[in-house]
Amino acid sequence: MKIVKYTPDYKELWDNFVENSNNGTMFHLQKFFDYHPPERFNWHHLMFFKKEKLLAVLPGTLEKGLFESPIGASYGSLVTPDVKFKTAMELVSALLDYGKKNGIKEFLFTAAPMIYENHPNQNLEFAMLWQGFSYQLHYISSAIKLDPTQDIISRFQATVRRNIRKTLRNPDIRVEVNDHYDEFYPILLNNKARHGVKPTHSLEELYRLKELLPDKLKLFMVYLKDKPIAGSLMFYPNKNVALCFYNMLLYDYAEYKPIQRVMFEVVKDATERGYKYVDIGVSQDTKAENPMTPSMSLIDFKEKFDAKTIMRNTLQIRL
Numbered sequence: 183m184k185i186v187k188y189t190p191d192y193k194e195l196w197d198n199f200v201e202n203s204n205n206g207t208m209f210h211l212q213k214f215f216d217y218h219p220p221e222r223f224n225w226h227h228l229m230f231f232k233k234e235k236l237l238a239v240l241p242g243t244l245e246k247g248l249f250e251s252p253i254g255a256s257y258g259s260l261v262t263p264d265v266k267f268k269t270a271m272e273l274v275s276a277l278l279d280y281g282k283k284n285g286i287k288e289f290l291f292t293a294a295p296m297i298y299e300n301h302p303n304q305n306l307e308f309a310m311l312w313q314g315f316s317y318q319l320h321y322i323s324s325a326i327k328l329d330p331t332q333d334i335i336s337r338f339q340a341t342v343r344r345n346i347r348k349t350l351r352n353p354d355i356r357v358e359v360n361d362h363y364d365e366f367y368p369i370l371l372n373n374k375a376r377h378g379v380k381p382t383h384s385l386e387e388l389y390r391l392k393e394l395l396p397d398k399l400k401l402f403m404v405y406l407k408d409k410p411i412a413g414s415l416m417f418y419p420n421k422n423v424a425l426c427f428y429n430m431l432l433y434d435y436a437e438y439k440p441i442q443r444v445m446f447e448v449v450k451d452a453t454e455r456g457y458k459y460v461d462i463g464v465s466q467d468t469k470a471e472n473p474m475t476p477s478m479s480l481i482d483f484k485e486k487f488d489a490k491t492i493m494r495n496t497l498q499i500r501l
Contacts (some may be wrong), residue, residue, distance in 0.1 A: 183237075183276035190211075192248045196229065199236050204264040206297045207419035208398045209255035210241055213230040218254050228280070230260075231272055238262045238273050241346035246289030259461065259497075260306060261294035270305035273413035274313045281501050288500045290318065297325055297459045298423050310497055318498040322476050324489035325423070326460045328453045334446060339486035345439040346446045355438060357447045358403050363388050366430070368400060371431045381428070386434040388415070391475070402447055403442040404431075412440030415447050425461045445487055462489055 188196065193212045200206035208214050215225070226244035226289060230237045240262045242251030252258030260273060291310075295300050326337075335343050349355045367385045374381050383391070392399050397418070404412035412431035418424055426448060431440050453461050465480040466473060483493075 183272055184231045185276055185280045186229045186231060186247055188225075188229055188239075192229060192252065194453060195236065196227075196239055199239055200261055203261045204303060205294060205295075205424075206239075206261040206299055207252045207257050207295075208295050208395060208417065209257045210239065210251060210261050210267045212257065212394075214353055214391075215241065216394055217387055222252055228277075230276060232272075237265070237269065239500065240277070240468075244286065247285060247399050249281065249286050249288065250290045252292060254423075257292065257294035257298070258314065259291035262306060264301045264303055265305055267305045267309070270309040271313070273306070274309045274315075276385075278313060286501060289315070289499060290496065290498050291315075292319075292494060292496045294419070295323060295325070295461075295494055296463070297492055298420055307495075307497070310499075313499075315497040315499040317495055319496040320483065321466060321474065321494040321496075323462045323464045323494045324462045324481065324484040325489055325492045326449060326462065326489045328449070328460065329387065329459055330453050334450055334453065336444060337488040338446075342442050345442045349439060349443040352438075354407050355440070355443065356405050357444060358405065359400060359451075360403055361392065361401060362403055362410070363392070363401065366413040366415065366428075369410065369413060369430045369432055372432060374432070379468065391487045399453075402444050402451075404444050406435060406438060406440075409435075411435040411438065412444055414441075414444045416448055416452075418457075422457065423461050424448065424455075424457045426463060429462075449487070462487070464494060 197213055199212050202209045208377045223243045224245050226249060227241055228240040230239070241258055242249050243253040258433040262273070280432060328457055335346055340344070363385060367388070370381050400418070402414045402416065403410055414426055415428040417427045429441055429444070449460050462484050465477045465484065467477045
C-alpha cells in the first residue's frame, strides 16, 4: 500500500474515483474544494494506491499535527469502493503508518452517514475502531426515506398535510426552481441573524458552487404573488441522497407555511428523480455548551415530515 499526497495532476483521477465510489459525495470532490480561495486552508489530501490501482482517497487539512477531514465541507473521511474487510484493515494500517512517519499527532474524521452509501458497509468504520480510533462526537441528523409507491403528503403529520393543501389551493403562492440566489440570500441572512450566526457561504460562494457543480445545486423559491418569502437550497451529494442545505423563510410570512410547502416540493422532486433519501441535516442546539445537545424543537419539526434519526459520527485517534 502506497500513500501519495494529492497534486492537481491527479484531479481528474480523484474526481472520477469519488463519483464511482461506494461512499463518496460532492463534498469529497476536488471540484468542490475549488470554491475555496487557495490560501484558506492548508490542504493535505491523500491517495492510497496498491499495485498502481487507486483504492481510496482522503481529503483533509494538516495543521499543527492535526489531520482533519472534512474542513470546508460537510462530510469527509476515506472514500472507497465497496471494499472487503481485509482491504479496510490495510487502508487504516497504512494511514496510521503514514501519520507516524509524517509527524501527524491526531486524525479527526467525520464521514457521511450510511444512507449515502450505495452498499451499506461498515468494514472501514470497524477497522478504524479496531486499530485505535474512538468516537469523539455523535450528531443527530434526520432523513426521510423516499418511497415512490406512497403518496407523499399522506406521510406527513395531519396539521402539516392541511397546511400544504391550503398552500396548493392558494393561487397567490407558488414555488419556482430558479437561480435567483440574490432573492434567496437576504432571507438566509435574516434567518441566521435571528440565531446570532452567519451563513456557511457568502452569496459569491453560492454562485461559485453553482458554477462549479451546476447539476448538484437546485434552488426552490416560494413566492407570495411576486414577493420571495422562503426557499430551500438543495445539494445533491451523490445519486442516493438529496440534502436540504438551507431551508429558510421570512418569519413575517410564517402564517403562509412556506417551509411546509417547500418541503413537500423538494421531497416530491427527489422522489421523482430517483433519490433514496432526503437528508434534512443536523439538529443540534448550537447555543448549548455540549455540542451534542439535541434541539428538541427542530427534531420534532422534522419528524412531522416522517424523518427518522441518522447518526453523523466523528472518529478520532491520537498517535
